[in-house]
Amino acid sequence: MQKTQQRGHSRRERGGYVVLEPDGGAGKNREFKLGYSDLDRLKAYLNRYAITFGLFQDNTFEDRLFPFGTVPRVIGPWEFDTLEKGLRQRVHALNLFLLDIYHERKVLKDKIIPEEFVFSCPAYLPEVYGLRPPADVYAHLSGIDLVQAADGTWYILEDNLRVPSGASYPLIAREAYHTVCPNLISDMPVRESRDYPQMLGRVMEDVNPGGISVVLSPGRYNAAFFEHSYLAEKMGVPLVFGSDLEVDGEYLYFKDVGGHRARVGAVYRRLSDEYLDPMVFEPDSIIGVPNIMSVYRKGNVSIVNAVGNGIADDKGIYYFVPALIKYYLGEEAILRNAPTYLPFFERDRKHVLQNPTCVPMFCTEKT
Amino acid sequence: MSSSPQFTDLEYERSADGVYKLNYDVRAEMDTAIRNHSWCLRLSLPDDDFFEVDEFSRYIEPECAAATAVDYLGQEYSYGLTREDHSVFRYGLSATIRQHASYGRRPDTVPIQIFLRSDRLTELDHKGVAWLQAFQSPEKPKNPLEWSIGAMHEITQNMIYLTGSTNYSTPAGDAVSQGSGVCQDFAHILIGLCRAHGVPARYVNGFLVGDGVTHAWVEVFVEGRWYGLDPTHNRLVVHDYIPLARGRNAEDCSLNRGVWSSVVQQHQHISASLVEVLE
Amino acid sequence: MGLISLRTANQLYWLGRYVQRALDVLHRLYDTRGNDKEPIGLGFEEFCECLGIESEFANRDAFLQALFFEKANSYSILFSLTTAYENAVFLRNTIGHEGFAYVRLALNTLESLRVVNFYDVKPVIDYLYAFWGSLDECADPRVRAMVRWGKWVEIRDLAGRFEDSDDRLEKAVGQLRENLQVLDVDEHLNVAQALDREGGIDFTNELFTTIYRP
Numbered sequence: 001m002q003k004t005q006q007r008g009h010s011r012r013e014r015g016g017y018v019v020l021e022p023d024g025g026a027g028k029n030r031e032f033k034l035g036y037s038d039l040d041r042l043k044a045y046l047n048r049y050a051i052t053f054g055l056f057q058d059n060t061f062e063d064r065l066f067p068f069g070t071v072p073r074v075i076g077p078w079e080f081d082t083l084e085k086g087l088r089q090r091v092h093a094l095n096l097f098l099l100d101i102y103h104e105r106k107v108l109k110d111k112i113i114p115e116e117f118v119f120s121c122p123a124y125l126p127e128v129y130g131l132r133p134p135a136d137v138y139a140h141l142s143g144i145d146l147v148q149a150a151d152g153t154w155y156i157l158e159d160n161l162r163v164p165s166g167a168s169y170p171l172i173a174r175e176a177y178h179t180v181c182p183n184l185i186s187d188m189p190v191r192e193s194r195d196y197p198q199m200l201g202r203v204m205e206d207v208n209p210g211g212i213s214v215v216l217s218p219g220r221y222n223a224a225f226f227e228h229s230y231l232a233e234k235m236g237v238p239l240v241f242g243s244d245l246e247v248d249g250e251y252l253y254f255k256d257v258g259g260h261r262a263r264v265g266a267v268y269r270r271l272s273d274e275y276l277d278p279m280v281f282e283p284d285s286i287i288g289v290p291n292i293m294s295v296y297r298k299g300n301v302s303i304v305n306a307v308g309n310g311i312a313d314d315k316g317i318y319y320f321v322p323a324l325i326k327y328y329l330g331e332e333a334i335l336r337n338a339p340t341y342l343p344f345f346e347r348d349r350k351h352v353l354q355n356p357t358c359v360p361m362f363c364t365e366k367t
Numbered sequence: 368m369s370s371s372p373q374f375t376d377l378e379y380e381r382s383a384d385g386v387y388k389l390n391y392d393v394r395a396e397m398d399t400a401i402r403n404h405s406w407c408l409r410l411s412l413p414d415d416d417f418f419e420v421d422e423f424s425r426y427i428e429p430e431c432a433a434a435t436a437v438d439y440l441g442q443e444y445s446y447g448l449t450r451e452d453h454s455v456f457r458y459g460l461s462a463t464i465r466q467h468a469s470y471g472r473r474p475d476t477v478p479i480q481i482f483l484r485s486d487r488l489t490e491l492d493h494k495g496v497a498w499l500q501a502f503q504s505p506e507k508p509k510n511p512l513e514w515s516i517g518a519m520h521e522i523t524q525n526m527i528y529l530t531g532s533t534n535y536s537t538p539a540g541d542a543v544s545q546g547s548g549v550c551q552d553f554a555h556i557l558i559g560l561c562r563a564h565g566v567p568a569r570y571v572n573g574f575l576v577g578d579g580v581t582h583a584w585v586e587v588f589v590e591g592r593w594y595g596l597d598p599t600h601n602r603l604v605v606h607d608y609i610p611l612a613r614g615r616n617a618e619d620c621s622l623n624r625g626v627w628s629s630v631v632q633q634h635q636h637i638s639a640s641l642v643e644v645l646e
Numbered sequence: 647m648g649l650i651s652l653r654t655a656n657q658l659y660w661l662g663r664y665v666q667r668a669l670d671v672l673h674r675l676y677d678t679r680g681n682d683k684e685p686i687g688l689g690f691e692e693f694c695e696c697l698g699i700e701s702e703f704a705n706r707d708a709f710l711q712a713l714f715f716e717k718a719n720s721y722s723i724l725f726s727l728t729t730a731y732e733n734a735v736f737l738r739n740t741i742g743h744e745g746f747a748y749v750r751l752a753l754n755t756l757e758s759l760r761v762v763n764f765y766d767v768k769p770v771i772d773y774l775y776a777f778w779g780s781l782d783e784c785a786d787p788r789v790r791a792m793v794r795w796g797k798w799v800e801i802r803d804l805a806g807r808f809e810d811s812d813d814r815l816e817k818a819v820g821q822l823r824e825n826l827q828v829l830d831v832d833e834h835l836n837v838a839q840a841l842d843r844e845g846g847i848d849f850t851n852e853l854f855t856t857i858y859r860p
Contacts, residue, residue: 115480119480120484126481126615127438127439128438129439129476129477246403246448247405248433248447248448250434252543260397277405278626279446279626283618283621285626290405290406290626291405291407294407294436294446297436306374322433350558
């Protein structure tokens with residue numbers, strides 16, 4: 001890659017910012033001016049619609065406006081395509097890993113991962129044995145963290161396959177640009193991203209065994225509550241809390257105020273596994289839906305993302321993801337892990353001990 | 368098996384079948400009425416090679432449609448939703464059971480390694496670890512079952528059975544520290560010791576002949592079979608024990624769970640009777 | 647028609663009440679702007695009496711300051727708008743992004759003021775009207791009915807407190823009845839009974855004495 005394509009997308013000038021769009025080799029760069037008044041307008045836009053995240057500090061709750069870097073970071077089309085390909089590959093392999101690890105466990109028999117990395121991990125949930133999610137999909141949504149190194153290389157920092165958060169903010173940002181400085185988007189060949197809620201809605205329909213879809217939020221004081229309500233609105237589905245739902249017999253229902261009820265077939269849940277069903281997990285959870293695991297097990301409702309995904313985004317498993325891609329797909333990983341050493345292995349241990357600059361970034365979860 | 372364990376210290380052995388009458392009744396009384404009560408109850412006897420069940424019946428009051436499902440070990444349970452106001456919730460089962468002398472239950476389909484993972488309830492404190500180290504330096508290497516039986520003896524020698532000294536969520540480490548507990552704690556400690564020694568161990572909730580309430584004991588996995596040990600009574604589980612739920616710890620095999628929206632005081636009266644019937 | 651949970655119904659009702667309480671109290675204040683010697687409408691002592699507020703204010707400015715910004719007082723404008731907003735936060739996907747934004751803008755505008763200047767307060771009123779206008783855009787008739795249920799109950803309540811003419815009271819009740827025709831009888835009762843359980847007001851009784859009154 002050429003240097004200009006990686007860096008210098010924006011530079012500060014008197015009276016405003018200049019945003020450069022890398023040309024992808026097709027010709028000269030185009031530029032667009034974003035003035036300070038536009039930046040103020042973008043912030044006012046976020047305030048108008050309360051684009052916030054919740055924060056508990058000193059025992060008080062506060063909704064804070066989402067900090068928003070108003071100068072867009074431009075990712076060139078070739079770069080984006082590679083990232084897209086690499087991320088698809090990674091998520092595909094992780095999904096196959098989840099299916100395998102809760103059923104045949106071939107990956108352990110073939111010794112791709114030492115079995116203690118799986119069985120000692122609290123995120124590996126025997127509670128979902130014997131349960132096969134519709135269409136074998138575990139990771140309906142994935143939040144894969146990327147970081148770009150000084151030389152322009154993109155690295156995978158971590159995988160999030162449980163309850164990834166944050167998809168709404170770029171959508172809102174895009175809407176804000178469309179309102180405040182429409183030319184920025186319409187004059188440039190920027191790819192559309194605002195169809196995300198529709199895509200999510202389609203995914204939910206695809207795995208829905210019958211009934212309506214809902215967004216299940218743990219509550220107003222969740223950091224991402226804004227996102228829950230925003231995505232529910234954009235998908236046109238009810239935003240619910242645990243107490244709005246009930247399991248009766250074989251199915252899950254939404255309780256309508258008029259006294260009738262509607263079957264729920266797909267739950268986009270934004271609470272973690274341990275709070276999902278007080279009958280199976282944390283008994284004191286008051287934000288879950290009692291007995292939802294029973295109907296989930298019977299295939300009468302889809303839970304998005306699937307229960308038990310934590311094993312695939314565990315910090316101990318991260319190390320092995322490139323090997324999992326090779327194992328399940330027979331392909332080399334397109335995107336690289338950040339260099340990681342696992343002292344579990346002799347060779348890595350030596351490296352860590354001989355390189356005092358190696359600092360532990362994270363350890364596997366407490367077992 | 369080549370290295371079949373020797374049970375010289377068994378309290379008793381018997382080869383004939385036993386026939387038992389089981390009555391299990393739980394009555395939960397709330398000080399104010401509750402409604403929209405979701406519940407989940409263990410009211411099915413597990414499939415087992417070692418006993419046969421006839422004349423089985425169960426009940427839930429107020430009368431309510433109950434659904435059934437199976438958990439990850441394939442054990443059936445009942446669940447449902449009682450909408451109406453009620454201040455008494457009662458359920459139970461009765462059965463006649465023919466039990467064969469049983470020792471060495473075949474494994475389930477789940478990977479055995481999950482019964483090696485330590486958890487909050489079975490984790491040991493330093494005192495427990497010290498016990499463990501004492502076992503781990505024997506003069507001659509022991510078969511894991513003998514080792515487990517030794518651990519069971521150790522518990523009996525060091526622990527006092529004291530009702531009310533612990534509660535449903537007391538971790539094994541705390542019980543070891545205070546030196547007292549009830550059957551649940553004894554079981555958790557034995558599980559903790561076994562797992563730390565590399566012997567897969569699990570919790571069993573069920574009934575024991577002569578006990579007035581439900582009882583808890585342990586199963587350890589040795590050479591492809593599950594063996595029952597009762598650390599409360601310091602004996603092997605051969606006869607006179609009928610399991611109701613198995614799992615990784617007490618929470619995993621809780622016999623009932625319930626959720627409703629109001630705050631109430633609840634009193635539970637449990638009566639369990641397992642009586643041998645002479646044929 | 648979409649689905650509405652009991653919780654949402656409750657929040658829609660209170661959203662309607664608090665938006666309307668802020669708007670109604672603001673209107674009544676405008677009517678009392680004359681000097682203390684010859685008030686147009688009511689003097690502030692009477693005003694306090696109608697709202698059941700202990701009147702211990704040194705002067706008119708102190709009274710206004712409290713009525714606008716004293717959060718502990720459930721008739722203060724700030725309290726009404728804060729409570730309206732706290733309900734609206736849950737309802738972004740029910741009343742829509744824009745409807746929600748008007749409640750927030752009203753609250754933000756009020757919060758940005760330090761002293762009471764009636765001209766500066768005007769935009770708060772504008773936003774509240776914009777909210778009622780935006781509600782018409784809301785596709786679900788039951789959602790509209792539940793917010794307006796709160797609205798007309800509040801109008802009737804304040805009309806009683808300020809001893810308005812019978813005409814106004816009758817109009818409020820008439821609107822309430824008309825508005826609630828969207829809901830069926832079972833729905834009325836279900837919502838009312840659920841709201842009863844929240845405490846404070848006997849909604850079931852209220853329904854029977856207003857809507858179903860022979």
